[in-house]
Amino acid sequence: MMKPVAFEYVRPETLAEAVTALDHDDARIIAGGQSLLPMMNFRLVQPERLVDINRITELERIERTKTGLRIGALTRHANAARDPLLAEHFPIVAEAMGHVAHVAIRNRGTVAGSLCHADPSAEWPLLVTLLDGEIEILGSDGHRSAEPSEFFLAPLVTDIEEQELVTGVHLPLPAGPSGMAFEEVAQRAGDFAVVAAGAMVRVENDTFAEVRLGLGGVFDTSVRARALEGALTGQRARAEELEAALPLAIEDLEPNDDLHASADYRLSLVPVLARRALIRALHRATQ
């Protein structure tokens, strides 16, 4: 039998109340609970105080800003998948959400919960890394923001301090029309990715104005294939150029062996998924 140990339960209605509630030696936020409650049921995590942020409805909004879209922390995976603003500007989000867990878990799990859980195979950290997102954080000292490379430190470790909470993530719009695509291999539908790849391509005057490739499951955190991105920028926008650059995608990767796949298998998946994602993104960018 697996049950959480006793804890104090606090349910703030506003952000200010939440920050106050977090002023405690051993407080933990619960959002969707889809990663935290399994750990509490196993007693791997035993917080003294649980701060339930589900009533802070202002955290659920997705809104247009001058330069992009702001996704509220409490946006559920299922709502992100069917949001019209995200569909218009970042169709890759709905594509990726199809790979996150299962229907009931997507109804409950949240964007910020996934970012803060920071599983190296999870889809949200990969999307935010690919899309140059800014993670918005509130603490007793006020607001700050963090880039993905500052925020994700190691598997399940982020830059969030004990008394802080993530309020949302800002995704800047690409500098021009672009194509995006997401690819993943998992053992079964809804499992965490063995390897996932997200691509974004912008074409101007028949050349690659910008190429981005994000990878999950192959390092301590989601990563960008900077060597490949740099090599392709300025090249003629052709599938052959993408193919030729693929070996650069595995540079500097250090995947781990685990229960789900060996490091070698993960590495062998990278060029396959990178190729599929890049070629589909190129196709969409030039349609």
Place this chain on the structure above:
Amino acid sequence: MTGKARITLTVNGEPFEAEVEPRMLAADFLRDELGLTGTHVGCEHGVCGTCTIMMNGVSARSCLMLAVQLDGAEVQTVEGLGTIRDMHRIQEAFHEHHALQCGFCTPGFLMTVCDILESLPLRTDAEIRDALSGNICRCTGYDHIVKAVRTLVDERDGAAS
């Protein structure tokens, strides 16, 4: 406070008020406090799907929610679907297609199907399998479950057009 919290909710249309310890899981509340043992508990970490309920119109894992989080919610469990004499159409379709053997997984499947029939197009059998991927069945081999859902989807779409 670690003390008990008072919650009010409706379950299958009936209002309830209760005092619960914050650490009590929603699944245990439904089963042990309300006596609604149709909601099953298998893995208690979100993997098997047998504890699936409908909460405020969408499916949720009752092992990954706390009873205090049901405060103010409208919950539907398998008991709210139908009875042996007066089955819900989803239950009839499972019955007609032999979509269960031991029945342990069935409540979770039925509640998942309530959700996906409303929320997903389910054009192909592959899409049905994907939508059911969060529910594990050790007996049927899934084929008959997929057939039952296919029938329900065809009825739904026939009625719509």
